Amino acid sequence: MTNETASKTRRGRPPGDGKQRLDTRDALVRHGLEVLTEQGFSRTGIEQILKHLNVPKGSFYHYFSSKESFGLAVIESYADYFQHKLDRWFTDERLTPLTRLARFIEDARRSMIRYDFRRGCLIGNLSQEFGRSHPMFSERLEQIFNDWQCRLKTCLDEAGKAGEIDTALNTEQLAAFFWIGWEGAVMRARLTRSDKPLLLFADTYFHLLKK
Amino acid sequence: MTNETASKTRRGRPPGDGKQRLDTRDALVRHGLEVLTEQGFSRTGIEQILKHLNVPKGSFYHYFSSKESFGLAVIESYADYFQHKLDRWFTDERLTPLTRLARFIEDARRSMIRYDFRRGCLIGNLSQEFGRSHPMFSERLEQIFNDWQCRLKTCLDEAGKAGEIDTALNTEQLAAFFWIGWEGAVMRARLTRSDKPLLLFADTYFHLLKK
Numbered sequence: 001m002t003n004e005t006a007s008k009t010r011r012g013r014p015p016g017d018g019k020q021r022l023d024t025r026d027a028l029v030r031h032g033l034e035v036l037t038e039q040g041f042s043r044t045g046i047e048q049i050l051k052h053l054n055v056p057k058g059s060f061y062h063y064f065s066s067k068e069s070f071g072l073a074v075i076e077s078y079a080d081y082f083q084h085k086l087d088r089w090f091t092d093e094r095l096t097p098l099t100r101l102a103r104f105i106e107d108a109r110r111s112m113i114r115y116d117f118r119r120g121c122l123i124g125n126l127s128q129e130f131g132r133s134h135p136m137f138s139e140r141l142e143q144i145f146n147d148w149q150c151r152l153k154t155c156l157d158e159a160g161k162a163g164e165i166d167t168a169l170n171t172e173q174l175a176a177f178f179w180i181g182w183e184g185a186v187m188r189a190r191l192t193r194s195d196k197p198l199l200l201f202a203d204t205y206f207h208l209l210k211k
Numbered sequence: 212m213t214n215e216t217a218s219k220t221r222r223g224r225p226p227g228d229g230k231q232r233l234d235t236r237d238a239l240v241r242h243g244l245e246v247l248t249e250q251g252f253s254r255t256g257i258e259q260i261l262k263h264l265n266v267p268k269g270s271f272y273h274y275f276s277s278k279e280s281f282g283l284a285v286i287e288s289y290a291d292y293f294q295h296k297l298d299r300w301f302t303d304e305r306l307t308p309l310t311r312l313a314r315f316i317e318d319a320r321r322s323m324i325r326y327d328f329r330r331g332c333l334i335g336n337l338s339q340e341f342g343r344s345h346p347m348f349s350e351r352l353e354q355i356f357n358d359w360q361c362r363l364k365t366c367l368d369e370a371g372k373a374g375e376i377d378t379a380l381n382t383e384q385l386a387a388f389f390w391i392g393w394e395g396a397v398m399r400a401r402l403t404r405s406d407k408p409l410l411l412f413a414d415t416y417f418h419l420l421k422k
Binding site for chain 2: 005038039040042043117118124125127128129130131132133138141142145173174176177179180181182183185187189190191192193197200201203207208
């Protein structure tokens with residue numbers, strides 16, 4: 001949670017279940033993240049989230065002007081979480097750059113197994129659900145993908161410097177290619193309830209880097 | 212349209228706009244295909260489709276027992292259309308096998324541009340929308356991906372025989388990798404309203420094949 005987010009929640013009204021005010025907005029976003037990652041935006045009713053948390057409707061609208069603004073807050077929360085995850089893996093100097101990428105993939109694979117492949121990538125799910133039909137979402141989603149791409153490019157450049165990959169490779173293109181394919185792999189893993197698409201994608205991608 | 216499908220429609224009641232009975236089920240599926248490919252299943256109301264075609268509700272329920280059975284009919288129609296498209300490209304013996312794949316990609320790219328990137332791949336859209344949460348859909352969607360994968364594997368095997376790619380390559384893995392990544396590329400093309408993700412994916416994939 002950012003300081004700005006935390007400061008906003010302090011202005012909130014007490015939720016129906018008597019939890020501290022600071023927690024209400026956070027709890028809504030946190031549960032929203034679980035639900036939207038599993039079933040998408042359109043299939044999720046606000047009522048369902050409020051009922052689960054025992055939060056009254058008035059309290060929800062104190063924090064969010066609409067379901068859309070709630071959706072955007074959930075996207076921001078996921079982006080924040082994922083950025084930290086990428087930083088943790090991609091800048092771990094105890095590992096070689098390609099090992100960092102391999103560890104990120106392994107971590108994501110274990111996470112999908114832990115949730116029995118019900119959850120995928122929120123950014124991928126919403127991109128597929130809306131395309132350009134919801135510009136407020138789609139512009140932000142594309143920025144987030146571009147951010148992930150920059151972070152991977154940096155990691156691949158370091159792999160070049162460390163002699164793990166050929167420095168003549170176009171790391172910008174390879175970083176873009178990774179996220180394009182990775183989202184497809186996460187989608188197939190959810191569909192088949194299996195980690196095989198993730199392993200197949202990773203294996204072929206590393207083959208591409210090392211050839 | 213299959214003979215079985217055509218035979219079913221002949222038993223239908225006349226639609227509200229006076230078109231021939233044979234056309235009603237076909238018109239519903241055809242328009243459903245457009246709408247579901249653009250906005251997914253959950254966001255699509257049957258009312259919206261009936262209103263557009265001026266078909267009464269009773270007529271819809273004469274052909275389909277539920278929205279789900281309508282969804283399945285639309286999936287079958289798309290699978291049928293796409294299978295013919297793949298056959299047309301992948302078995303065109305006037306072209307080398309890799310040129311066939313390149314032409315399929317170019318055809319898909321032009322098709323996305325023609326619809327201003329509003330439409331993607333129905334099978335990918337629904338896979339992302341449901342994952343395993345709707346087993347009736349997900350099992351069929353996975354079968355369809357496997358069918359596309361087999362067709363591409365055959366084309367890649369022919370590329371090996373024709374000397375276009377190394378025969379030591381694992382064509383099954385490469386065919387699976389193609390569809391995993393291609394669906395990711397179609398998703399990003401919709402999100403960014405641009406053909407760049409398709410071109411980038413294709414360029415890198417061919418690089419992988421030819422290295």
